[in-house]
Amino acid sequence: MIPSLRVSVWPSCDLACRYCHKEGNPHPGRHLQDREILEIIQAALPVGVVKIKITGGEPLLRPYLSDLMAQIIRWGVSLTLTTNGTRLSLWAAKLREIGLKRVGVSLDTLDPERFRQLCGVDNLASVIDGIHAARDARLPIELNTVLMRGVNEDEWENLTDFAKTIAARLQLIELSPAAQSPEFYECHHVNLDYVEQVLQEQGETLESVQDPSDRPRYRFHGVEVSLCRVVDMNQTMSKRRQGLRLSADGKVYSFDYRQPCLADLAQAYRQGTRGKDLTRLWIHVGTMINQNVPH
Numbered sequence: 001m002i003p004s005l006r007v008s009v010w011p012s013c014d015l016a017c018r019y020c021h022k023e024g025n026p027h028p029g030r031h032l033q034d035r036e037i038l039e040i041i042q043a044a045l046p047v048g049v050v051k052i053k054i055t056g057g058e059p060l061l062r063p064y065l066s067d068l069m070a071q072i073i074r075w076g077v078s079l080t081l082t083t084n085g086t087r088l089s090l091w092a093a094k095l096r097e098i099g100l101k102r103v104g105v106s107l108d109t110l111d112p113e114r115f116r117q118l119c120g121v122d123n124l125a126s127v128i129d130g131i132h133a134a135r136d137a138r139l140p141i142e143l144n145t146v147l148m149r150g151v152n153e154d155e156w157e158n159l160t161d162f163a164k165t166i167a168a169r170l171q172l173i174e175l176s177p178a179a180q181s182p183e184f185y186e187c188h189h190v191n192l193d194y195v196e197q198v199l200q201e202q203g204e205t206l207e208s209v210q211d212p213s214d215r216p217r218y219r220f221h222g223v224e225v226s227l228c229r230v231v232d233m234n235q236t237m238s239k240r241r242q243g244l245r246l247s248a249d250g251k252v253y254s255f256d257y258r259q260p261c262l263a264d265l266a267q268a269y270r271q272g273t274r275g276k277d278l279t280r281l282w283i284h285v286g287t288m289i290n291q292n293v294p295h
């Protein structure tokens with residue numbers, strides 16, 4: 001009923017990206033303790049959760065995160081993590097050791113000055129170090145790049161070449177209007193058609209059967225490149241919308257934040273709800289979200 005979860009484990013971040021939507025939760029409450037996260041996630045497993053993505057803020061700022069993730073992996077969940085990469089060099093070997101399936105690293109530019117302007121910190125070198133550490137640890141890597149007009153729309157081929165050097169996949173992401181200021185979106189949104197035209201002409205189209213989100217995928221310069229568009233929410237995004245988000249302060253949201261908070265599981269937990277009663281809350285949320293998915 002709920003195949004996938006995005007779990008934010010840390011509300012803050014050491015970067016300040018201009019397009020950050022703060023996971024739809026700009027003023028989070030007290031973040032969940034390890035035991036609370038684990039019991040809330042464990043209660044979701046009977047509802048069909050088989051894939052979990054760990055996010056933040058910046059998840060690698062959370063102390064003892066590897067212990068928490070190792071426990072989730074022991075339950076048989078396919079676990080991935082998305083990071084800004086600034087601390088990845090410290091973590092890569094450990095993430096590989098516990099059995100993380102893949103690390104997604106945000107990388108919008110290879111230009112240090114662009115990075116500083118976009119992310120508010122002069123720290124591209126740490127991110128590159130982290131990516132190299134992940135490669136050296138043989139951790140599968142996906143680079144995530146938001147393409148923006150007037151910022152980095154000319155860099156996607158360079159990023160493809162960089163992805164090749166580290167045997168990574170590259171996901172090119174269209175700027176979303178959700179949680180952006182209208183001015184920022186208006187100024188920097190760029191349609192990905194100009195990229196897809198090159199990929200179609202010069203690349204190889206890959207079947208999308210393994211990609212439940214139905215994103216177009218290509219092989220280009222030896223790299224798997226996928227496009228993540230802001231598409232009609234009533235069409236191809238419908239499968240992804242069955243996934244849910246658990247915020248760092250224990251609230252449940254739809255994948256696309258199109259609906260307000262669906263449940264406050266931190267509050268329920270702290271009022272004594274446990275085990276099967278938590279699972280009933282997940283079932284209730286899953287029913288609500290599936291009723292709103294177009295078929």
Ligand code: SF4
Binds near residue numbers: 083084
């Ligand atoms: S790295 Fe991610 S969470 Fe951190 S500021 Fe940038 S977009 Fe936001």
